[in-house]
Amino acid sequence: MESSSSTSDSRRARREAETGHKGRRRAEIPSHQRWAPRMAVLGTLAVATIAMPLSAGAQDGPVSPYAPDGKPVGPTALDLVSAPVAAEPTSEYVASAPKIEGRAQAASRSVERAPLPNCDPSIEVTSSNGKLTGHELCDLWQAGESLRPDAAVALSAMNESFRATFGRDICLVSSYRTLASQVSLKGTRGGFAAKPGTSFHGWGLAIDLCSTETGNREVYSWINKNGELYGWANPSWAKRGGGGAYEPWHFEFTEGVIALGGLT
Template sequence: MTSLTSRRALRDPQSSRLRSGWLARWVPRTAVLVALASATIAVPLADTASSQTDAFAAAGPVGYPSAVDVLSSAQPTSTPTSLLAAVRGATLVSDTSSRSFERNPLPGCDGEAREAGSNGQVPASDLCTLWDGRQMLRGDAAVALAELNKNFNAAFGRDMCITDTYRTLSEQRRVAATKPGLAATPGTSNHGWGLAIDLCTSENRLTSVMSWLADNGPTYGWDNPDWARRGGSGAYEPWHWEYVPGTTALGTNY
């Protein structure tokens, strides 16, 4: 009986009208609920994906700068050798260090070691003038010393103080006469080749300066020779420094 009644109810026009009304009310409501649910789920997911993308773009690969960092950076693209730390015991010559970068630490000097005529008679055209506008050295020695001086200036806020560099033969004779026992025999001094310097007394008295030079000088080929050190074979001259690559090539690295 219940089954027959149900079939008749379904065929009954009044029942059909009731069912249609029910559908008319709930289908729109269901659509609204589905839309709200989709928005509730999709929007956070989209925000999460967007935030993750933004975070990755901002951070970039681990250990590397982002494009924003690179484009907004004011840092130079290369590091001058004059700002690189020196390494104790290194024997890097100026030719290698200076030519690695397209710049000249001593404007007007090409850094070339031209074949000299004789000791104390080197043409001025074969020498380079240092930063003080007075002292002169052979090209390669001058560039190497200029590189060293850039480091020195960065460390102490001033240039190295130097009293003597290249000496003519007549100047060697004068020094030998006024400083017997200290000056080399005229015509044999490395000053006469433009490969030696004498530091100011003010530099020698500063332990910090002499220690710094001992650590950094050899990096650019400059050193206080063994014979001039305390207990060496010659007079104690901590102020006397030579360009080792040059003296070694000439066989005057006594």
């Protein structure tokens, strides 16, 4: 019996010695070293979570309004219709932007700043839709884009205020369209394009904004609020339930459109 008891005591002592040894080894490991592997795993998950939305947003780009296959680039009509209507609160940058009292003051500042010094807004357009001459058009800040002189000066003045607020220029998908481009566009976009020869793009009085503008609530809210002060607005027919195709990206120079008998 004593032999059996001694054997048990010996085994128990070895187990306790081994347990105590392991416990000491664990206790000797600094706490920051034990957390290192866990932090590495958490860091990896965090990077993966953040990278996904960033990489998705990085694909947006205002390079061209249409893909090589002729389909329009940017949000679909379904995306735009289903997007929330409520706008986010105005940021401190928008709140601190220079306030413009009204259209007259906006026009006055336009002349003072001369955003397009080589563009004469008093020039009258006598050419037909989609066939405006170089004399009847003024180039905008974005390469390849142009408008009728008075519309171009007003929009450029608005762009200056936009740049002061957001630190960049307004991104445009389209502005003046030749008759040939209207015909081509009608064939690829159907109901989203006007009958060739009737589009206000053909008169140099309309623009289409990039998805970087329509897809940002704060930016789009600023454009809607300030655009009218410079004579630019998203016409009623292009709004939800307005009777036409829903096109929140489409803005027109209202003064010129009304003079031609168009709807705003």
